[in-house]
Amino acid sequence: MSKIQNKTDVILIGAGAMSATLGALLKELAPEWEVKVFEKLASAGEESSNEWNNAGTGHAALCELNYTSEKSDGSIDISKAIKINEQFQLSRQFWSYLVNSNLIRNPQDFIMPIPHMSFVQGEKNVAFLKKRFEALTDNPLFQGMEYSDDPDKLMEWIPLIMEGRTSNEPIAATKIDSGTDVNFGALTRMLFEHLKSRDVEINYKHSVEDIKRTGDGLWEVKVHDLELGKTTYHTAKFVFIGGGGGSLPLLQKTGIPESKHIGGFPVSGLFMVCNNPEVVEQHHAKVYGKAKVGAPPMSVPHLDTRYIDNKKTLLFGPFAGFSPKFLKTGSNFDLISSVKPNNVITMLAAGVKEMALTKYLIQQVLLSNEKRMEELREFIPNAQSKDWKIVAAGQRVQVIKDTEAGKGTLQFGTEVVSAADGSIAALLGASPGASTAVHVMLEVLEKCFPEYMMEWEQKIKEMIPSYGVSLAENPEFFEEIHSSTAQTLGLNVKELAYN
DSSP, rough: OOOOOEEEHHHEEOSHHHHHHHHHHHHOTTEEEEEEEEEEESSSSSSSSSSSSSBBOOOOOSSSSGGGGTTTSSSSEEHHHHHHHHHHHHHHHHHHHHTTTSSSSOOOTTOOOOOOOOESSSHHHHHHOOOOOOHHSGGGGTTTTTEEHHHHHHHHHHHHHHHTTTSSSOEEEEETTEEEOOOOOHHHHHHHHHHTEEEEEEEEEEEEEEEOTTTOOOEEEEEEEEETEEEEEEEEEEEOOOGGGGGHHEEEEHOOOGTTTTEEEEEEEEEEEOOOOHHTTOOOSSEOOOOOOOOGOOOOOOEEEEEEEEEEEEEEEEEOOOOOOTTTOTOOOHHHOOOOOHHHHHHHHHHHHHHHEEEEEEEHOOHEEEEEEEHHHHHHHHHHOOGGGEOOOEEEEEEEEEETTTTEEEEEEEEEEETSSSSEEEEEEOTTGGGHHHHHHHHHHHHHGGGGGGHHHHHHHHHTTTTTTTTOOOHHHHHHHHHHHHHHHOSSOOOOOOO
């Protein structure tokens, strides 16, 4: 008996922020295209996009020290910081377009203004932070940033961090008020509600089991309905694999040459959450420190004011851990089953090269609650164990691939892997992730639909005015864009006064 194939134009695998963004862009650019979404879980935004599974930082390199490196001559390389900031501006513009067009509403439900700060201790780190501040403030994207090593000023900025600090060690911080807290879970759910209203077929509790090329050049996706227990087959001209940690195994099933020699290393995370409202009210900022030696960039310690379910809360972390699962809801066999003949050498090479990371993860896994409290007290000297509880954050799969730097190089970023003909694409990697979703999905459109880009360009520029333009090199345009998006998204609200 032959299987019935359900034809469509576009299939999106995974109902996270990336698929939501791509779906929303396509529905503006090609509204007549038929789009289907398949998600294994019961609702949208439940894995990496969920508000409890990420830091909720609108990553714009305002406070993240790992986006600015010190060169051998002592100067600071800010090129990556400029790139990340420009990418976040694209997201702000697209979200503003959606709000102004009444396609999504109530932006305060997913984005809030919050100062972004960097905080360092020790003479060497203070010197680095001052040089970083001087390098960034020469650039229009970072105007408004302040620097201080004055304890009285720091007490004004971050009383919770300064109270009870007895060490004579030099400390310093930078502060910029234009930072944001983003609830990516809420945003993802809003976008899928919008897609549903645009006749996108969204199938929850549907697990994608296989992807293969058909004789006529389409992609056939084998889907298992977890509720009814039946299997269906769907074909499409274009497939996007946006399944977070689950993307790598599905990419491997496609068999495309671009999927070879790529591996993944899963890193889990924990946050400490403050449950004492009196403590929460003493802090109003996202404060990022420096990563420990051997730690991956995603493990930079930070103390964050968060807005979740319209409630202000405080998170500290993340503490890294190891689990062989590629998703929180994944299998303990995910890692071992991702090792294939074509990537085993790549994976082994990474194992040899990343001994420092392995040692760091082992140390993190073995941390007791009291040891975690000790790390928290480096930020909040008076922290009390009774005020904090542990929550499990999301799983992240770091990409391992062969690069010019050698075999088995661990990649700390977000990466699109697509077939040469653009008929299928997968998103791999972690931070800065959802903050730069619009930039990443524009990259998918450019790679996979080059024949449509000229036709779409005018509409893209209507949605994202700075598309194709360097804001860093056009300060007046940046000021105009930044002001208008702040107005639309409600980011001009004066920051709350410290208690």
